[in-house]
Amino acid sequence: MKLDAKIPQGPLAEKWSKHKFNLKLVNPANKRKYTVIVVGTGLAGSSAAASLAQLGYNVKAFCFQDSPRRAHSIAAQGGINGAKNYQNDGDSVYRLFYDTIKGGDYRSREGNVYRLAEVSVNIIDQCVAQGVPFAREYGGLLDNRSFGGSQVSRTFYARGQTGQQLLLGAYSSLNRQINLGKVKMFTRHEMMDVVTIDGEAKGIVTRDLISGAIETHSAHAVLLCTGGYGNVFYLSTNAMGCNVTAAWKAHKRGAYFANPCFTQIHPTCIPVTGEHQSKLTLMSESLRNDGRVWAPKTKELAEKIRKGELKASELKEDDRDYFLERKYPAFGNLVPRDVASRNAKEIVDEGRGVGTSGIAVYLDFAESISRLGEDAVRAKYGNLFDMYKQITDENPYKQPMRIYPAVHYTMGGLWVDYNLQTTVKGLYCLGEANFSEHGANRLGASALMQGLADGYFVIPYTLGDYLATIGPKEIEANHPAFEETKKNVVDRINKLLSLKGNKTVSEYHRELGHIMWEYCGMARTEEGLIKAKGLIRELKEDFWKNAIVTGINEEFNQNLENAGRVADFIELGELMVDDALDRKESCGGHFRLESQTPEGEALRDDDNYAYVAAWQYNGDNQPESLHKEELVFENVKLTQRSYK
Amino acid sequence: MNLTLKVWRQKNAKAKGELVSYQADHVSPDMSFLEMLDVVNEGLIKKGDDPIHFDHDCREGICGSCSLHINGRPHGPKQGITTCQLHMRSFNDKDTIVIEPWRAEGFPVIKDLSTDRSAFDRIQVAGGFISVNTGGAPDANVIPIPKVVADEAFNSATCIGCGACVAACKNASAMLFVSAKVSQLALLPQGQPERYRRVQAMVAQMDAEGFGSCTNTGACEAECPKEISITNIARMNRDYFTAKLLKSEE
Numbered sequence: 001m002k003l004d005a006k007i008p009q010g011p012l013a014e015k016w017s018k019h020k021f022n023l024k025l026v027n028p029a030n031k032r033k034y035t036v037i038v039v040g041t042g043l044a045g046s047s048a049a050a051s052l053a054q055l056g057y058n059v060k061a062f063c064f065q066d067s068p069r070r071a072h073s074i075a076a077q078g079g080i081n082g083a084k085n086y087q088n089d090g091d092s093v094y095r096l097f098y099d100t101i102k103g104g105d106y107r108s109r110e111g112n113v114y115r116l117a118e119v120s121v122n123i124i125d126q127c128v129a130q131g132v133p134f135a136r137e138y139g140g141l142l143d144n145r146s147f148g149g150s151q152v153s154r155t156f157y158a159r160g161q162t163g164q165q166l167l168l169g170a171y172s173s174l175n176r177q178i179n180l181g182k183v184k185m186f187t188r189h190e191m192m193d194v195v196t197i198d199g200e201a202k203g204i205v206t207r208d209l210i211s212g213a214i215e216t217h218s219a220h221a222v223l224l225c226t227g228g229y230g231n232v233f234y235l236s237t238n239a240m241g242c243n244v245t246a247a248w249k250a251h252k253r254g255a256y257f258a259n260p261c262f263t264q265i266h267p268t269c270i271p272v273t274g275e276h277q278s279k280l281t282l283m284s285e286s287l288r289n290d291g292r293v294w295a296p297k298t299k300e301l302a303e304k305i306r307k308g309e310l311k312a313s314e315l316k317e318d319d320r321d322y323f324l325e326r327k328y329p330a331f332g333n334l335v336p337r338d339v340a341s342r343n344a345k346e347i348v349d350e351g352r353g354v355g356t357s358g359i360a361v362y363l364d365f366a367e368s369i370s371r372l373g374e375d376a377v378r379a380k381y382g383n384l385f386d387m388y389k390q391i392t393d394e395n396p397y398k399q400p401m402r403i404y405p406a407v408h409y410t411m412g413g414l415w416v417d418y419n420l421q422t423t424v425k426g427l428y429c430l431g432e433a434n435f436s437e438h439g440a441n442r443l444g445a446s447a448l449m450q451g452l453a454d455g456y457f458v459i460p461y462t463l464g465d466y467l468a469t470i471g472p473k474e475i476e477a478n479h480p481a482f483e484e485t486k487k488n489v490v491d492r493i494n495k496l497l498s499l500k501g502n503k504t505v506s507e508y509h510r511e512l513g514h515i516m517w518e519y520c521g522m523a524r525t526e527e528g529l530i531k532a533k534g535l536i537r538e539l540k541e542d543f544w545k546n547a548i549v550t551g552i553n554e555e556f557n558q559n560l561e562n563a564g565r566v567a568d569f570i571e572l573g574e575l576m577v578d579d580a581l582d583r584k585e586s587c588g589g590h591f592r593l594e595s596q597t598p599e600g601e602a603l604r605d606d607d608n609y610a611y612v613a614a615w616q617y618n619g620d621n622q623p624e625s626l627h628k629e630e631l632v633f634e635n636v637k638l639t640q641r642s643y644k
Numbered sequence: 645m646n647l648t649l650k651v652w653r654q655k656n657a658k659a660k661g662e663l664v665s666y667q668a669d670h671v672s673p674d675m676s677f678l679e680m681l682d683v684v685n686e687g688l689i690k691k692g693d694d695p696i697h698f699d700h701d702c703r704e705g706i707c708g709s710c711s712l713h714i715n716g717r718p719h720g721p722k723q724g725i726t727t728c729q730l731h732m733r734s735f736n737d738k739d740t741i742v743i744e745p746w747r748a749e750g751f752p753v754i755k756d757l758s759t760d761r762s763a764f765d766r767i768q769v770a771g772g773f774i775s776v777n778t779g780g781a782p783d784a785n786v787i788p789i790p791k792v793v794a795d796e797a798f799n800s801a802t803c804i805g806c807g808a809c810v811a812a813c814k815n816a817s818a819m820l821f822v823s824a825k826v827s828q829l830a831l832l833p834q835g836q837p838e839r840y841r842r843v844q845a846m847v848a849q850m851d852a853e854g855f856g857s858c859t860n861t862g863a864c865e866a867e868c869p870k871e872i873s874i875t876n877i878a879r880m881n882r883d884y885f886t887a888k889l890l891k892s893e894e
Binding site (some may be wrong): 023045047050051052065066067068069070072074079086122124126127128129130131133134135137138139140141142158159163164165168171172173175176178179184210239240241273274276277278280281389390392393431456457460500502504505506507536548550551555556558559 | 647655656672673674675676678679681682686688689690692693694695697699700701703704706707708709731733754755758760761762763765766768769771772773774775776777779780781782783784785787788789790791794795797798801802804805815828829832834835838
């Protein structure tokens, strides 16, 4: 199958307007004859469900959490970009487009990214109208701050809880439509599979997580808004429930998976303390504005610190290596996320890491505190310092913070065209679950923007075109495809429940995480990836023999839920490794040791790898087929990034 | 640390529950409370037993999934944090810790420590929104909102809907939660057109869900992990009475 991204012809700034005009419309009286399924209720899902219901479609929305408002969008801290240019500092739609495509290391589509920048201004208006309490200045107008990868202040924020406030806004719009009877909400329901009839998505199979009931739901179209797959690494900043299952099932039903190896590793997270650790906590990247990153100069000194014989604050200035300032004098501590992360890893690999585990570097505020005073630092970062103290029991005003990179976001996801349709007709994918706008590296404050852009301002237009084409004919809920798919789901659950081995599902998950982090994380080599592939295969085989799954299906069974998700993560892990093997260049957050400049910097290879890698599933244990969507750049010039 | 846990086990909503003792040994003070439970659960699973069920997700204090009554206090002994942010260093070696679910008629137990809090969603569905369509919004800077007002609305909006206020209250009242949601929108200019209709609809739903009344004991404010102020309740009562006095449908 040839991939057609369906990017409209014509000048960049006119593509979306022209496209909107060319899309077919559904007659208002006919809209109520259609049903649309929305899976996931984070920013993308809630905004899509609310907007489609408002247009008149009947929406069925699903989430595995006990309330739609608990989706993991709620945890986003920093902010949301919008090209409003309220600060009069030179921002524009074009500049936001340019920053985003460059920040993504030129591995995303010009057309999509421009549209994202274009609708970003509407998102801010929409959220304010819903009552989202963004930060304001004394004059009553909206405040902005700046974020990594841009030179203007275009980030709107609500203290350190922007995601929470935006999600509560989208959730309130969703509630309004539930109240009006246009959305039927199913909480504590997990999507187990997509039902396709003649190659088109016509429904889903779900499991009621309380009763265990396996149900089928039919619809004219299915939207997956199910978030990212960062938990394939076991430890990440994602919530415990974040999983790839919905996207993975869709992949197995024919939706191509694009750029699976593109993951974002965030440099400033609180390090792991032990094997018991279940998740990692992010410390906002804004800290690097005033904190200096360093490690002891020698292994011997690091060893003393690890043993507790020496305190960080006692180390003489000469014995410290401010490695980012040393290697990148122009950008210093403010190099992009990928560069900061990779360098921290190098230090730890050299044996110069700190903390009892030795897997951390310092982020030191001593210089800022002596220059600005402790109160000024507290006013800027007080809540983050408190959070750090809460978790580590160390006072960051007195001792430097210990930080280490952690998996934070996945740029890869289901392949979609300009209309957000996957390679399965009638199956759409929105938000972090799709691959489209961030290329190989996402800029800060862009994830919230994309989720809401897809849900509020893209899908309401593009879905109508498909629905108008297929017509409002009723879906045959009795079609044998529903029963067949349901039977597959039941069979798999029974297979999982038959596992009575000696290793817990979490132990497999942790092992998978170790393999992915070690070989398919920040730095990768061909040799390591080949090794990882073998290890994952062994793990998979072992899982289906020796895992323990307790209980029965007909009950609230968190162990069974987790088993299904981890089994899917193991399969995804292998595909990520295949994708990383194929991409022999370094780009974005993805560094191939074989592809570096003489100075040791990431070397992108535009001649050979300026494409989207879209993978097609060919059956269990069969190699997947790679389809390449060549990226065309007509407006921006591709340049190698340098931060020296 | 070695600890004794007394955990509420209840097979399902209909079954009778009881406190069951478990031993949690070699607990690291750096573990979070939920990680300690993870370790206990790993042990149970290895023996083929049903693990202890509890709700949790983000584990950074913002999603509002986690709950737990720990030694008689919602979210445990520390002020201003959720259970997922509680660390074992807040306990001592050889402690006995009693862990129960939220206890309230409005939050029936689903299994073990997990309760059904969908009543909170239904209250918000009843009126916790501003009726604005996608697309028709005016420019975000058209209505200036004084910083103090925006900040106050934000303080109310930080409620995570965990239900600790209900669990802490001897009347199982949901007033702190509902009033925080009412206040956020009542404070902002965007929320004015539906201000009185909203408060009536949400309070009616709150009553229908079986939550008790407020008798101003202040336990909700004391136990709220987001430190939502009881002033919100006064604000909601004022709006509710105003609505009744005006006999306003709007």
